[in-house]
Structures are given as C-alpha cells and as structure tokens.
Amino acid sequence: MVATAATSSFFPVTSSLPDSGGNKHGGGNANLGGLKSKQASSGGLQVKANAHAPPKINGTAVSTSVEKLKHEDILPSSSHSPRTFINQLPDWSMLLAAITTIFLAAEKQWMMLDWKPRRSDMSDMLIDPFGIGKIVQDGLVFSENFSIRSYEIGADRTASIDTIMNHLQETALNHVKTAGLLGDGFGSTHEMCKKNLIWVVTRMQVVVDRYPVWGDVVQVETWVSASGKNGMRRDWLLRDYNTGEILTRASSVWVMMNKITRKLSKIPEEVRGEIGSYFVESAPILEEDERKLTKLDDNTADYIRSGLSPRWSDLDVNQHVNNVKYIGWILESAPQAILESHELCAINLEYRRECGKDSVLQSLTAVSDAGVGNLAHSGHIECKHLLRLEDGAEIVRGRTKWRPKPVNNFDIVNHVPAESP
Numbered sequence: 065m066v067a068t069a070a071t072s073s074f075f076p077v078t079s080s081l082p083d084s085g086g087n088k089h090g091g092g093n094a095n096l097g098g099l100k101s102k103q104a105s106s107g108g109l110q111v112k113a114n115a116h117a118p119p120k121i122n123g124t125a126v127s128t129s130v131e132k133l134k135h136e137d138i139l140p141s142s143s144h145s146p147r148t149f150i151n152q153l154p155d156w157s158m159l160l161a162a163i164t165t166i167f168l169a170a171e172k173q174w175m176m177l178d179w180k181p182r183r184s185d186m187s188d189m190l191i192d193p194f195g196i197g198k199i200v201q202d203g204l205v206f207s208e209n210f211s212i213r214s215y216e217i218g219a220d221r222t223a224s225i226d227t228i229m230n231h232l233q234e235t236a237l238n239h240v241k242t243a244g245l246l247g248d249g250f251g252s253t254h255e256m257c258k259k260n261l262i263w264v265v266t267r268m269q270v271v272v273d274r275y276p277v278w279g280d281v282v283q284v285e286t287w288v289s290a291s292g293k294n295g296m297r298r299d300w301l302l303r304d305y306n307t308g309e310i311l312t313r314a315s316s317v318w319v320m321m322n323k324i325t326r327k328l329s330k331i332p333e334e335v336r337g338e339i340g341s342y343f344v345e346s347a348p349i350l351e352e353d354e355r356k357l358t359k360l361d362d363n364t365a366d367y368i369r370s371g372l373s374p375r376w377s378d379l380d381v382n383q384h385v386n387n388v389k390y391i392g393w394i395l396e397s398a399p400q401a402i403l404e405s406h407e408l409c410a411i412n413l414e415y416r417r418e419c420g421k422d423s424v425l426q427s428l429t430a431v432s433d434a435g436v437g438n439l440a441h442s443g444h445i446e447c448k449h450l451l452r453l454e455d456g457a458e459i460v461r462g463r464t465k466w467r468p469k470p471v472n473n474f475d476i477v478n479h480v481p482a483e484s485p
Contacts, residue, residue: 206239
C-alpha cells in the first residue's frame with residue numbers, strides 16, 4: 065500500500081477510454097480524490113480544481129501549479145503527435161527509482177526498530193565503554209565501571225580475587241591520572257618522579273560480600289586520606305552497577321620509597337602540596353583488624369609450598385613484583401579441600417619486603433579452628449599465611465577467612481563435570 069501511494073504521487077492516473085465523440089465530451093465525470101477529470105476534444109484529460117478562483121497578486125491573476133499542469137503537461141496541443149500505446153506508458157526508470165527508494169527507507173526503519181528483547185541493563189553496559197572513569201563528589205571520589213570478562217572468572221564461574229584486586233589497583237591509578245597528577249611512574253606524581261619516589265603498600269584489608277559473575281558490570285569508587293604523618297590511606301567500594309549492592313570493601317595504607325636506594329622516605333612538602341587537596345577526612349571503609357599477624361615457621365605451618373619464583377610478566381614498571389601477585393602465591397599453599405569447598409571472603413595482608421625478579425619464595429599456611437581431615441564439611445575457616453624468601457626473610461604475612469560455597473552453577477556443590485570422552 066505504501067508503494068502504491070508513493071508511485072501514484074509520481075504519475076497522474078489517466079483514463080484508457082478512447083475519445084468516441086471527436087469534439088464532444090464523453091460520459092460522466094470521474095472523481096479522483098477531489099480533482100475532476102473529463103475527456104477533452106483533443107483526446108487528453110482536463111484537470112480542474114475544486115471551484116477555487118485563481119489567486120491574484122497586486123490585482124494580477126497568477127496561474128497555479130494545477131493550472132500550469134493542465135495547460136502545459138496534461139492537455140496535449142493539436143501539434144503534438146497522436147496518442148499511441150507506447151507514449152502512454154509511464155517512465156519505468158522513474159518508477160524503479162521510486163520503488164527502490166521506498167524499499168531502502170523501509171529497510172532502514174526496520175533495522176532501527178527495537179524489536180528484539182534485551183536485558184534491562186544492556187544500555188548500562190554500554191555506558192562509556194572506552195572511558196577511564198570520572199571524578200565525582202566535589203572532586204574527592206573517583207568512579208569507574210568494569211565489565212567482568214570471561215577470562216576473569218574461575219571454575220566457580222565467578223570473578224577471582226585476583227580480578228577484584230586488579231580492578232581496585234586500576235581504579236587507583238586512573239584516579240591519579242584523571243586528576244592530572246600522574247608522572248612518569250607507577251602512580252607517582254610529578255614531584256615524586258623528580259625525587260625518585262614511588263608508592264609501596266604496607267597493609268591491605270579486603271572483605272568480599274559477594275563475587276560478581278561473568279557479564280556483570282561493577283562500579284568501583286575510591287578516595288584517599290592521610291594516614292599518620294608519612295602515610296596515605298586509600299579506600300575502595302565495589303558495587304553491582306545495576307542494583308547498587310555492595311560487593312567488596314577494601315582499605316590500604318601506602319608509604320613512599322626511594323626507587324634507587326629502596327629505602328622508605330618521608331613525604332616531601334612538594335608532594336604533600338600536590339596530593340593534600342585530594343585527601344578526604346573520613347574513617348576507613350573497613351574497621352581495622354587489630355589482631356596481630358603472627359609469624360609462621362616450618363613447625364607451625366600445616367602446608368608449605370616451595371620453589372615459587374616470579375616471571376617477567378609478574379614485574380611492574382618499578383621493577384618489583386606487583387602486590388596483587390602475592391595473593392596468588394599465598395593461596396598456593398592453601399589446602400585443595402578448602403579451595404574446592406569454600407570461597408575467600410576476607411583477607412588481611414601486611415607487606416614487609418619487596419620481591420625482585422630473581423627471588424625464590426616459599427608459601428606457608430596454617431589452618432585454624434578446624435581439623436585438617438574435615439575441611440570440606442567445615443563452616444567458616446580461618447587461615448594464617450606467610451610468604452618468605454628461601455633464606456627466611458619475610459615478604460608478606462596474612463590472614464584469610466573462608467565461607468562455604470553456595471550451590472554453584474553445576475547444581476552440586478564442589479562437583480565439576482568430567483570431560484567428555
């Protein structure tokens with residue numbers, strides 16, 4: 065119907081009845097949508113408007129387009145060639161062009177129709193896909209969104225603790241970058257670069273209420289505060305972007321170290337002037353666990369994993385092992401029964417020494433409040449950890465808490481389908 069209406073606007077509808085009366089008019093008039101047509105003595109069609117007087121401008125009559133059409137196009141003069149079957153055919157090239165235009169327009173409209181069902185959060189997932197976040201709340205809080213990728217989940221189909229920690233670290237660096245403070249270093253400001261200073265983490269505390277799954281969009285917010293005279297505290301809050309549910313809370317303390325001498329340094333006044341205006345006066349997002357992290361040894365550890373060494377890809381731009389890598393090494397000595405039946409819900413780390421590319425480490429774990437042979441059926445479990453060099457020098461002390469896993473996507477707890485033959 066659309067094509068018919070469009071083509072009729074290009075071509076006038078004509079009568080195929082022959083002129084039977086020479087100069088005499090034919091039969092009754094045919095009403096064509098408000099226009100009257102009748103056979104003229106010349107064999108053509110006369111088109112007459114609905115009894116409207118011709119318009120006048122300054123007293124002079126002006127012919128309308130209909131009148132001009134009547135006299136110039138529709139009424140052939142006696143000098144024109146006689147009407148034949150051939151010259152009554154429409155211009156097929158114009159008809160084809162009109163039909164093509166109509167179908168192209170219809171196809172474009174069809175492609176733009178939102179006819180497919182989609183997830184309610186689809187538009188949210190596409191918000192600022194190439195951005196690095198933004199500073200909000202009077203310039204004191206930085207917010208960034210992440211989509212959980214397929215390569216960031218583990219056997220439980222949830223994001224790993226490494227994924228969570230990497231998102232926290234990425235947000236912290238982008239905070240410094242967006243604020244215009246990032247120099248030629250890993251989170252170092254311009255004044256820090258001049259003085260060969262870098263940030264190193266001394267304490268990290270993380271509580272995971274729920275792990276996101278593949279395809280979830282999470283929003284990470286971070287801010288900084290002063291910590292004593294020569295430290296900086298950085299807090300994070302990780303939410304489900306669509307529901308606002310809090311998934312993870314984290315707090316950390318950082319100090320400065322000279323990149324050349326590898327010794328700790330006070331915060332210079334020039335650096336304090338750069339970062340001081342970004343400090344937020346607020347309590348830590350997590351209440352600090354004041355229990356002392358005790359040292360493990362060969363006698364107090366239940367599990368020991370030796371021969372751990374960093375790969376080249378484990379080093380950051382400051383030529384030491386990234387602090388997120390330590391978490392993976394700590395869990396290397398965690399018993400398999402815990403990893404299969406429980407999920408990590410809290411971790412408290414105390415960094416004591418950096419680790420270089422030629423270091424060889426040992427990971428020690430002691431399980432508290434549960435018998436080693438009953439781990440799979442225990443409730444909440446707490447473990448103590450130590451990461452040390454082979455010569456005994458401590459790298460990281462830690463404490464982890466574990467909760468029983470919910471029924472996973474395989475419908476049976478702790479059961480992974482066997483490979484197909």
